[in-house]
């Protein structure tokens with residue numbers, strides 16, 4: 001990979017369990033099930049959904065399969081998404097807005113890449129001052145009755161979507177510097193494994209995933225050391241913004 005060394009690096013933040021403390025799709029599904037079922041029944045359905053989520057996390061089924069299986073059990077509609085999106089900024093990880101503000105003030109490019117719905121990600125991006133064109137997430141597809149059936153076909157809906165899409169952003173020149181991934185998941189680690197990203201910062205603040213803990217060159221379980229690490233990176237000649 002050839003990078004323009006005079007261009008400052010690009011920080012790519014994950015959304016679920018990184019910028020926010022929750023897994024937004026799981027919470028959205030839970031909201032719709034609780035609204036449509038009695039507590040006992042809701043509990044059983046949520047347990048079945050948890051099993052499908054785990055199968056996806058363990059690689060037994062791919063992301064599109066896991067999504068469609070979960071949505072068959074959950075009657076998510078536009079009003080659930082709207083309601084959920086209006087309160088999601090309350091779940092922002094404390095301390096991260098200050099880090100992002102510092103990066104933006106110093107003119108680093110900051111992107112959000114997520115398999116979550118754009119309706120959930122965008123209110124957080126706006127709050128963090130990240131431009132909408134720097135947000136890469138999924139768009140909802142509804143059936144005639146207004147029920148969520150899946151996501152539009154795009155890179156973020158694919159298992160290795162982040163790696164794929166970063167490759168395209170490099171090719172088109174949208175990203176010109178080195179890439180630093182920040183996230184809790186395998187999909188955040190993947191671009192580093194594939195050498196698309198120069199650096200990976202594992203985030204274990206909300207979720208600690210074993211593979212990520214093992215393979216991340218740096219792994220943080222709280223915000224203060226993460227902040228110190230980013231400050232050190234910015235002072236490292238390899239990643240410094242030219243001013």
Ligand SMILES: [Mg+2]
Pocket residue numbers: 014015016017018183184185
């Ligand atoms: Mg995540």
